[in-house]
Amino acid sequence: MLQQIIKKINCPNCSVENEVILWEKVNVDMNPDLKEKLFTEKINNLVCNKCGFVSRIDIPFYYNDAKAKFFIYLVPEFPIDKKEEDLLLANLRSQTLNILDSGYNNRKRIVFEYYNMLEKILIFDAKLDDRVVEGCKILARTQLKLMEGRAAFHKFENDELAFNFFEKEEKEAAKSFSVPKAMYDEIAEIINKKDLESGDNFRIVDVKYAVRMLMN
Numbered sequence: 206m207l208q209q210i211i212k213k214i215n216c217p218n219c220s221v222e223n224e225v226i227l228w229e230k231v232n233v234d235m236n237p238d239l240k241e242k243l244f245t246e247k248i249n250n251l252v253c254n255k256c257g258f259v260s261r262i263d264i265p266f267y268y269n270d271a272k273a274k275f276f277i278y279l280v281p282e283f284p285i286d287k288k289e290e291d292l293l294l295a296n297l298r299s300q301t302l303n304i305l306d307s308g309y310n311n312r313k314r315i316v317f318e319y320y321n322m323l324e325k326i327l328i329f330d331a332k333l334d335d336r337v338v339e340g341c342k343i344l345a346r347t348q349l350k351l352m353e354g355r356a357a358f359h360k361f362e363n364d365e366l367a368f369n370f371f372e373k374e375e376k377e378a379a380k381s382f383s384v385p386k387a388m389y390d391e392i393a394e395i396i397n398k399k400d401l402e403s404g405d406n407f408r409i410v411d412v413k414y415a416v417r418m419l420m421n
């Protein structure tokens with residue numbers, strides 16, 4: 206399976222044309238070193254051969270962990286409306302029907318931002334359910350009045366889920382907060398009762414999902 210493409214891209218700084226090798230798919234069990242490169246943002250970068258300027262090239266990107274069985278599809282463009290979103294989900298479903306077995310159920314996701322992909326990887330690596338993590342996040346943020354900006358799962362340690370909080374547009378975390386595992390378990394119970402969709406579809410599990418599950 207071809208995993209890389211070569212593209213000609215003009216440097217956003219000096220406009221010189223560069224040839225860049227871009228990864229479209231990462232099978233983490235086959236290329237474990239690529240995972241680290243994802244987290245350190247050393248992948249799909251254009252390093253200009255003339256001026257040295259570094260910029261990330263956002264292309265549609267698959268991340269597949271065949272051992273832990275989760276699949277994340279990063280789409281750099283938000284769907285415009287519900288119709289476009291449904292089409293995207295349906296296409297992805299038909300493309301992956303023969304690749305992903307039922308072991309992937311409830312761990313097939315679409316994200317629209319690079320950092321959301323990294324967060325999903327951390328959540329699934331910690332053997333947590335991202336639907337429940339989103340629930341924990343929205344409840345804690347409401348309570349702490351941390352609504353402007355974004356929160357991201359960081360790690361699961363000492364029976365607590367730790368989150369980082371980023372002020373608007375900031376790259377470094379300004380604050381952090383944690384949620385006890387007992388609360389996670391309570392929310393898991395609510396979501397398992399309320400979420401009746403079968404797990405074999407690709408889904409967008411984000412703050413809107415959490416609001417639908419817990420705030421309505």
Ligand SMILES: [Zn+2]
Pocket residue numbers: 216217218219220221253254255256257258
């Ligand atoms: Zn340049």
